[in-house]
Amino acid sequence: MDEKPRSDDKAARPTPMMAQYIEIKSANPDCLLFYRMGDFYELFFEDAETASRALGIMLTKRGKHQGADIPMCGVPVERADDYLQKLISLGHRVAVCEQMEDPAEARKRGNKSVVRRDVVRLVTPGTITEEQLLDPARPNAFAALSRLRACDGGWRYGLACVDISTGAFDVAEVGEAELAGELARLEPREIVAAEAICADARLTSQLAHLDAPLTALGRDVGGESATRRLLDFFGVATLEGFGALGEAEIAAAAAAILYVERTQKGKRPALRRPSSLRRSATLEIDAATRVNLELTRTLKGERDGSLLATIDMTATPAGARLLAERIAAPSTEPELIAQRLDAVSFFVTAPELRARLRAILARAPDVARALSRLSLQRGGPRDLGNIRAALAAAREIVALFSAQEAASLVAQEIAELAVSDGELERAIATRLADDPPLDKRAGNFIAQGFDAELDEARALRDESRRVIASLQQRYVELAETKQLKIKHNNFLGFFIEVPQAQGERLLRPPFDAVFTHRQTMQDAMRFSTRELAELEAKIASAADRAQERELALFEELAGAVLARAQELQRLAQGFAALDVFAALGELATKRDWTRPHVDSSLDFEIIGGRHPVVEASLEAQGKIFAANDCDLGDARAGKIAVVTGPNMAGKSTYLRQNALIAILAQAGSFVPAKSARLGAVDRLFSRVGAADDLARGRSTFMVEMVETAAILNCAGPRSLVILDEIGRGTATFDGLSIAWATIEHLHEINRARALFATHFHELTQLTKRMGRLVNLTMKVKDHAGEVVFLHEVAKGAADRSYGVHVAELAGLPASVVARAHAILAELEAADRRAPVEKLIDDLPLFARAAQAAPPKDALRETLAAIDPDALTPREALAALYELKAKAARA
Numbered sequence: 001m002d003e004k005p006r007s008d009d010k011a012a013r014p015t016p017m018m019a020q021y022i023e024i025k026s027a028n029p030d031c032l033l034f035y036r037m038g039d040f041y042e043l044f045f046e047d048a049e050t051a052s053r054a055l056g057i058m059l060t061k062r063g064k065h066q067g068a069d070i071p072m073c074g075v076p077v078e079r080a081d082d083y084l085q086k087l088i089s090l091g092h093r094v095a096v097c098e099q100m101e102d103p104a105e106a107r108k109r110g111n112k113s114v115v116r117r118d119v120v121r122l123v124t125p126g127t128i129t130e131e132q133l134l135d136p137a138r139p140n141a142f143a144a145l146s147r148l149r150a151c152d153g154g155w156r157y158g159l160a161c162v163d164i165s166t167g168a169f170d171v172a173e174v175g176e177a178e179l180a181g182e183l184a185r186l187e188p189r190e191i192v193a194a195e196a197i198c199a200d201a202r203l204t205s206q207l208a209h210l211d212a213p214l215t216a217l218g219r220d221v222g223g224e225s226a227t228r229r230l231l232d233f234f235g236v237a238t239l240e241g242f243g244a245l246g247e248a249e250i251a252a253a254a255a256a257i258l259y260v261e262r263t264q265k266g267k268r269p270a271l272r273r274p275s276s277l278r279r280s281a282t283l284e285i286d287a288a289t290r291v292n293l294e295l296t297r298t299l300k301g302e303r304d305g306s307l308l309a310t311i312d313m314t315a316t317p318a319g320a321r322l323l324a325e326r327i328a329a330p331s332t333e334p335e336l337i338a339q340r341l342d343a344v345s346f347f348v349t350a351p352e353l354r355a356r357l358r359a360i361l362a363r364a365p366d367v368a369r370a371l372s373r374l375s376l377q378r379g380g381p382r383d384l385g386n387i388r389a390a391l392a393a394a395r396e397i398v399a400l401f402s403a404q405e406a407a408s409l410v411a412q413e414i415a416e417l418a419v420s421d422g423e424l425e426r427a428i429a430t431r432l433a434d435d436p437p438l439d440k441r442a443g444n445f446i447a448q449g450f451d452a453e454l455d456e457a458r459a460l461r462d463e464s465r466r467v468i469a470s471l472q473q474r475y476v477e478l479a480e481t482k483q484l485k486i487k488h489n490n491f492l493g494f495f496i497e498v499p500q501a502q503g504e505r506l507l508r509p510p511f512d513a514v515f516t517h518r519q520t521m522q523d524a525m526r527f528s529t530r531e532l533a534e535l536e537a538k539i540a541s542a543a544d545r546a547q548e549r550e551l552a553l554f555e556e557l558a559g560a561v562l563a564r565a566q567e568l569q570r571l572a573q574g575f576a577a578l579d580v581f582a583a584l585g586e587l588a589t590k591r592d593w594t595r596p597h598v599d600s601s602l603d604f605e606i607i608g609g610r611h612p613v614v615e616a617s618l619e620a621q622g623k624i625f626a627a628n629d630c631d632l633g634d635a636r637a638g639k640i641a642v643v644t645g646p647n648m649a650g651k652s653t654y655l656r657q658n659a660l661i662a663i664l665a666q667a668g669s670f671v672p673a674k675s676a677r678l679g680a681v682d683r684l685f686s687r688v689g690a691a692d693d694l695a696r697g698r699s700t701f702m703v704e705m706v707e708t709a710a711i712l713n714c715a716g717p718r719s720l721v722i723l724d725e726i727g728r729g730t731a732t733f734d735g736l737s738i739a740w741a742t743i744e745h746l747h748e749i750n751r752a753r754a755l756f757a758t759h760f761h762e763l764t765q766l767t768k769r770m771g772r773l774v775n776l777t778m779k780v781k782d783h784a785g786e787v788v789f790l791h792e793v794a795k796g797a798a799d800r801s802y803g804v805h806v807a808e809l810a811g812l813p814a815s816v817v818a819r820a821h822a823i824l825a826e827l828e829a830a831d832r833r834a835p836v837e838k839l840i841d842d843l844p845l846f847a848r849a850a851q852a853a854p855p856k857d858a859l860r861e862t863l864a865a866i867d868p869d870a871l872t873p874r875e876a877l878a879a880l881y882e883l884k885a886k887a888a889r890a
């Protein structure tokens with residue numbers, strides 16, 4: 001047998017093993033191939049170069065291929081997970097290729113034969129399930145896309161979002177314009193789609209900022225074959241039970257299943273049935289706004305410092321994942337929001353119950369992820385232990401609430417926990433030992449006394465070990481040396497070892513009748529005896545029998561757990577939902593938050609609002625956050641607040657805090673305010689901060705304008721719009737004009753509730769012309785040149801910008817500051833001679849200006865189209881009649 005990647009130089013033919021490697025690698029060209037060789041996974045050629053760079057491990061060479069050295073590196077099997085984690089986090093995909101038979105089996109087929117190997121799974125960022133590779137607090141999903149031509153010639157996208165680690169399976173159908181936003185909300189770790197979709201440059205540039213690699217998946221599957229794939233996977237006869245799924249959704253769900261099968265190599269994770277995301281019910285937040293508001297991650301991509309990290313008091317990873325989902329997709333349905341707030345209120349008013357529930361939940365393990373590993377045959381005894389602990393926790397929680405009148409959603413979740421009848425818990429409890437190991441091959445996880453056959457094999461195995469100890473004692477006496485020891489190694493098995501001098505004695509009669517020489521070492525000799533060999537065989541077979549029996553019992557128990565998978569999944573969801581309600585109750589109590597009122601009006605009245613993240617960071621420095629009010633409500637349409645004030649006065653914080661309060665309220669959380677009354681927001685838009693998007697070749701100003709365009713084209717009366725310093729990225733007059741026209745458009749056309757922070761003081765004059773425009777300013781105390789920012793919002797307009805003052809604070813050289821003061825005085829004097837404000841009175845409003853464009857003149861257009869030289873007299877007469885008729889209509 002040849003297990004070395006040498007190659008036959010003369011014929012330049014690869015060795016049989018290399019031929020096998022090349023064949024497997026060419027079937028998985030987009031993956032790094034982890035090729036199992038004994039206790040190592042080895043990588044060859046380019047894979048070895050990539051992996052050694054990424055993992056910082058040594059690159060060596062092993063044999064030759066077509067005359068050149070084969071680069072090689074390897075990772076030990078027992079540490080493979082660490083290396084996988086690093087490779088996956090760098091966006092690589094890995095095909096794990098295992099030995100499918102014992103090398104001894106291969107040897108039987110002849111000297112040249114190679115151990116059978118096969119890829120048993122693909123490890124990709126969106127399909128991992130191992131506890132070590134997963135972030136407990138984040139979903140780990142991939143998204144599959146499909147698309148259909150819509151009647152208007154554009155595309156309709158089907159989107160399936162699957163988290164193999166928890167079984168979650170959601171589908172949606174979205175238009176081309178909404179796709180990026182929807183994906184930003186779902187935060188998949190990987191996106192898969194048919195090759196034609198992956199090749200669409202316009203789409204890929206839209207998805208570029210999502211930080212999820214795009215994987216091509218052959219041809220798009222739609223229609224009949226997509227339906228069949230779903231039916232087969234879920235073992236059902238019709239899709240009717242899944243709710244009304246659209247054609248694009250079915251195609252995307254089928255693509256997702258194809259990808260699951262491809263990466264899991266036929267193993268079936270316990271996926272829930274696909275359910276439609278019902279997009280109309282959630283607050284739409286576009287991708288830029290999600291990033292800008294730092295909802296689940298900061299601009300730097302970290303969880304710490306995001307809204308989610310600041311408010312997350314959940315006790316379980318599944319709860320943390322659900323909270324992230326709620327923040328990413330707040331509801332727009334006042335009834336559902338009220339029910340969720342009822343549940344939070346319930347926990348606010350029951351602190352003791354809340355504390356006890358949270359203590360039980362903190363001990364309850366991650367059921368969904370344990371279940372998923374068991375269904376993929378990747379689970380171990382510890383996963384069974386987790387299910388047992390979860391069932392016990394569910395029982396305790398049900399008992400805790402048995403004499404309690406709870407809010408309706410809480411009662412509903414408790415009912416989900418009550419489904420377990422105790423049978424499964426008893427089955428696991430009687431079989432599984434305490435504190436079971438992670439890996440089933442570690443053994444000793446089935447409880448003593450449960451299975452007679454197992455107990456007997458174990459007793460024999462353990463007894464034999466005791467027999468060895470007494471045998472050693474006997475041989476010490478027989479050989480007349482205390483230096484005799486019975487040892488074990490993999491090569492010889494059990495053997496007797498004595499120092500060289502004693503060994504010489506044992507080679508001679510009468511000892512040689514008992515002791516058979518095996519090995520001579522530098523200063524020791526090794527022997528065996530017939531008795532020892534027999535004992536060895538007995539121990540090995542007892543240990544084998546014990547392991548075999550234990551694994552069979554494991555499979556039996558895992559089967560019993562999987563038979564209840566649907567119930568256990570509901571139980572997992574129940575835990576997560578209760579955890580979120582109780583955690584939000586804890587948060588509201590600890591931070592003194594209030595219950596918001598959300599209805600279907602156009603109100604937006606926040607009293608004493610605070611920015612949760614800025615407040616928390618100020619608190620850590622012993623500083624106090626100044627609370628501020630906000631009122632954008634109006635019976636017919638939203639108000640627009642133009643916020644002026646110096647740099648560093650707190651404008652951005654104020655804008656963001658109001659958006660965050662709306663998100664929190666609609667996510668079903670209490671809010672950082674004295675009171676809040678909101679008409680549910682349907683879409684939230686923001687244009688804040690300025691970041692170049694050089695990856696897509698856009699300048700700061702271009703990004704700003706693209707985002708502003710999206711807002712002006714899409715916002716409606718139920719939307720909330722936040723615009724921070726529109727137009728500052730260009731020349732003053734261009735910027736002012738754009739900001740001005742934007743406000744007019746928002747007021748006249750979008751009619752949305754909006755906050756508009758600006759340094760263009762001229763814009764504060766617009767209130768004279770627009771009824772729903774209000775001016776707000778950040779208060780500043782200016783006492784004898786000493787400027788103090790109060791961070792308080794008040795009605796009115798700022799009188800100056802204090803920009804030069806901030807520059808001074810920032811440490812600009814004194815000479816530059818003095819010169820800037822002088823130039824500012826000059827400019828202000830010039831502005832007083834020709835104030836821009838005057839223009840406000842002279843220019844018509846946006847809507848009227850748009851109307852004022854000269855109307856089309858049909859008569860003139862017809863006349864211009866006539867060529868008299870080309871007309872016959874009859875045609876000339878007809879044209880004359882036509883002109884007369886048009887003139888009569890005009």
Ligand SMILES: Nc1ncnc2c1ncn2[C@@H]1O[C@H](COP(=O)(O)OP(=O)(O)OP(=O)(O)O)[C@@H](O)[C@H]1O
Nearest residue numbers: 624625626627646647648649650651652653654791
């Ligand atoms: N309400 C508040 N109470 C206390 N401190 C605040 C408040 N609002 C903001 N601050 C502090 O002031 C700093 C500046 O706030 P912010 O970035 O919102 O100012 P800004 O007016 O938008 O400035 P610029 O115009 O330069 O962007 C914040 O980092 C925070 O520390």
